[in-house]
Amino acid sequence: MLLTLLAHQWKANSRSPVFQKSLVLNIILALLILYFGAIFLFLGFNLDTILAKAYPKQSPIDIFNGALLFYFLIDLFFRFVMQELPVLAVQPYLHLPIPKQKLIHFVLLKSVPGIFNLLFLLIFVPFMLSAIIPEYGTGTALAWLFAAIALTLFNNFLLIYFKRQLSNKPMLTLLFGVGVAGLMLLDYAGAFSLYAVSRVVFGALLLQPWLVAVPVLLLAGVYVLNYNFLKAHTYPEELRVRENKQVEGKGIVFLNRFGELGKLIELELKLIWRHKRSKSVVTMSVIFLFYGFIFYGKDTYMDGFAMLIFVGIAMTGMPVFNYGQFVPGWQSAHFDALLTRRISPYQFYAAKFWIFVPTVVLVYILTLPYGVFGYKIILINTAAMLFNIGVNLFVVFYFSVYNKSRLDLSKSSAFNWQGVGASKFLMTLPLLVLPSLIYAPFGFMGVPYIGIATIGLLGLVGITFHKPLLQWTANRFVKHKYKLAAGFRQA
Structure with missing residues (x-):
C-alpha cells in the first residue's frame, strides 16, 4: 500500500503543469544540491584534519561532539523557517477499504527523505569513517551515527508536530521557540555551557554505546505523538472541505x-x-x-x-x-x-x-x-x-x-x-x-x-x-x- 501511495504522489507531481513549467528551475536546484553536497562531502572527510590544525591541543572528536547540540538547535530553527509539512490528499482514500493507519504512516514517513535529513550524512558519515572508527572501532562508531540520525529525525517529527499545532495552539509553539532561543541566550550569557554539555553527552555515547537507546526512544515518542494527533484529525466530518476558489489573472508566468x-x-x-x-x-x-x-x-x-x-x-x-x-x-x-x-x-x-x-x-x-x-x-x-x-x-x-x-x-x-x-x-x-x-x-x-x-x-x-x-x-x-x-x- 505504501508503494501504491508513493506511485500516486509521483504521478500527481509529474503530471502537474507546475512541474512542467518549473522543470528548468528543478534542474538548476538539483545542480546546486550536487554542488553543495560535494562541498559537504569534502568537508566531512577532511574535518578531523582541519580541527586538529585549528585546535592542536584538543581532540577533533571532542570538538565535533561539543558542537553537536548547537547544530541540532540551529537545525530546529532552519526547519521551522524552511521545512514544509508532508501532506496527502486524504479525503479520496478515506471511503476506500484502506486502513487509516497506513495513510498516517505514509504521511509521516514521507518526510524522512528530506534535504534536512539527508544532507547532514554527507558530513557525519565521512567524519565517522576518518576519525571515529580508527579511535573507537566500528561498533561504537555506528552507535554514534545512529544516535545522530535518531536526533535528526527527532527534530524532523518534532517540528512537524509543532507546525501542525501552530494554527490551533500558537502559544504552545511560541513557548517552544522561546525555550530554544533561551538555551542559546543562557549559553551566550555564560549561565552554562552548551559546548560542555554536548561534549559530555556525546562523549558518553562513545564510551557507552548502549546509550543510543535514549535518542531512539525520543524518536519513537515524538513519532507516536504525531501519529496520535493525525489519527484524531483525519475523520471525514473533521476535515475542512475547501471550496474551489478561482481568481482570474494571466500574464506573469x-x-x-x-x-x-x-x-x-x-x-x-x-x-x-x-x-x-x-x-x-x-x-x-x-x-x-x-x-x-x-x-x-x-x-x-x-x-x-x-x-x-x-x-x-x-x-x-x-x-x-x-x-x-x-x-x-x-x-x-x-x-x-x-x-x-x-x-x-x-x-x-x-x-x-x-x-x-x-x-x-x-x-x-x-x-x-x-x-x-x-x-x-x-x-x-x-x-x-x-x-x-x-x-x-x-x-x-x-x-x-x-x-x-x-x-x-x-x-x-x-x-x-x-x-x-x-x-x-x-x-x-x-x-x-x-x-x-x-x-x-x-x-x-x-x-x-x-x-x-x-x-x-x-x-x-x-x-x-x-x-x-x-x-x-x-x-x-x-x-x-x-x-x-x-x-x-x-x-
Missing part, C-alpha cells in the same frame, strides 16, 4: 506556480501599474530612498542610535506606509464584486503580504550603500527591515479595516486628500514610534546593540508566525467587511 495566491498578486501588481494614484505612491517611495542623506554623515545624528532607528524604519518601511495605509481601499471600486467571489480573506491579505515582503527587502538592499557612513547603519536597517515585515506590516493590516473611504485611482497623490483620515495618523504613530520605545530602555542602560537586536528579534518572531497573524487579520476583516463595503459605496 512566474506567479502561476503559486496558484490562486499568485493570481491575486498578479492582479495587485496590474492595479499598481495601471493607475495614477498607485503609481505616484510607488514613485514617492523611491524618492524617499534619498531621505538618508539628510541625516547620515552628520555627527549630531551618527553618535546616537534613536534617530538612526527612526530613519531606518522610515526608509525600509516607506512602501508599507505609503501603499499599505490605503489597504483595502485600492479595491474600493470593485469591493462588492470581490465579496461575491470565492476569494478567502486569508488569501486576500496573504497576497498583499507577499507583495510587501520582497518590496521591503529590495528597499533594504538599496539602502545598504549608506553603510559607508558607518557600519551601525547596516545593523540598524537590518533590524528595521525585519521589524517592518514582522510587526509594522501587521499593524497596517490591523488598521486596514478602518479604511472606509473610496479611492479614485485615476487621480494622482499630489494634493489629493481622498482616503486620508484619523486612522492614518493613529496607524503612523505605532509604526514609527514603537521601535524607538522598544530601544529606549536598552539605550538608557548603555547596551544599544542589544536594543537593536531586540527590535530585529521581534520582527523575526512576527515573520515566523506570519500565518496565524494573517489568519487573525482575516478574521478581523470578516467582522468589518460589510462596514467597509458600505463606506466604499459612498462617493
Whole structure:
C-alpha cells in the first residue's frame, strides 16, 4: 500500500503543469544540491584534519561532539523557517477499504527523505569513517551515527508536530521557540555551557554505546505523538472541505506556480501599474530612498542610535506606509464584486503580504550603500527591515479595516486628500514610534546593540508566525467587511 501511495504522489507531481513549467528551475536546484553536497562531502572527510590544525591541543572528536547540540538547535530553527509539512490528499482514500493507519504512516514517513535529513550524512558519515572508527572501532562508531540520525529525525517529527499545532495552539509553539532561543541566550550569557554539555553527552555515547537507546526512544515518542494527533484529525466530518476558489489573472508566468495566491498578486501588481494614484505612491517611495542623506554623515545624528532607528524604519518601511495605509481601499471600486467571489480573506491579505515582503527587502538592499557612513547603519536597517515585515506590516493590516473611504485611482497623490483620515495618523504613530520605545530602555542602560537586536528579534518572531497573524487579520476583516463595503459605496 505504501508503494501504491508513493506511485500516486509521483504521478500527481509529474503530471502537474507546475512541474512542467518549473522543470528548468528543478534542474538548476538539483545542480546546486550536487554542488553543495560535494562541498559537504569534502568537508566531512577532511574535518578531523582541519580541527586538529585549528585546535592542536584538543581532540577533533571532542570538538565535533561539543558542537553537536548547537547544530541540532540551529537545525530546529532552519526547519521551522524552511521545512514544509508532508501532506496527502486524504479525503479520496478515506471511503476506500484502506486502513487509516497506513495513510498516517505514509504521511509521516514521507518526510524522512528530506534535504534536512539527508544532507547532514554527507558530513557525519565521512567524519565517522576518518576519525571515529580508527579511535573507537566500528561498533561504537555506528552507535554514534545512529544516535545522530535518531536526533535528526527527532527534530524532523518534532517540528512537524509543532507546525501542525501552530494554527490551533500558537502559544504552545511560541513557548517552544522561546525555550530554544533561551538555551542559546543562557549559553551566550555564560549561565552554562552548551559546548560542555554536548561534549559530555556525546562523549558518553562513545564510551557507552548502549546509550543510543535514549535518542531512539525520543524518536519513537515524538513519532507516536504525531501519529496520535493525525489519527484524531483525519475523520471525514473533521476535515475542512475547501471550496474551489478561482481568481482570474494571466500574464506573469512566474506567479502561476503559486496558484490562486499568485493570481491575486498578479492582479495587485496590474492595479499598481495601471493607475495614477498607485503609481505616484510607488514613485514617492523611491524618492524617499534619498531621505538618508539628510541625516547620515552628520555627527549630531551618527553618535546616537534613536534617530538612526527612526530613519531606518522610515526608509525600509516607506512602501508599507505609503501603499499599505490605503489597504483595502485600492479595491474600493470593485469591493462588492470581490465579496461575491470565492476569494478567502486569508488569501486576500496573504497576497498583499507577499507583495510587501520582497518590496521591503529590495528597499533594504538599496539602502545598504549608506553603510559607508558607518557600519551601525547596516545593523540598524537590518533590524528595521525585519521589524517592518514582522510587526509594522501587521499593524497596517490591523488598521486596514478602518479604511472606509473610496479611492479614485485615476487621480494622482499630489494634493489629493481622498482616503486620508484619523486612522492614518493613529496607524503612523505605532509604526514609527514603537521601535524607538522598544530601544529606549536598552539605550538608557548603555547596551544599544542589544536594543537593536531586540527590535530585529521581534520582527523575526512576527515573520515566523506570519500565518496565524494573517489568519487573525482575516478574521478581523470578516467582522468589518460589510462596514467597509458600505463606506466604499459612498462617493
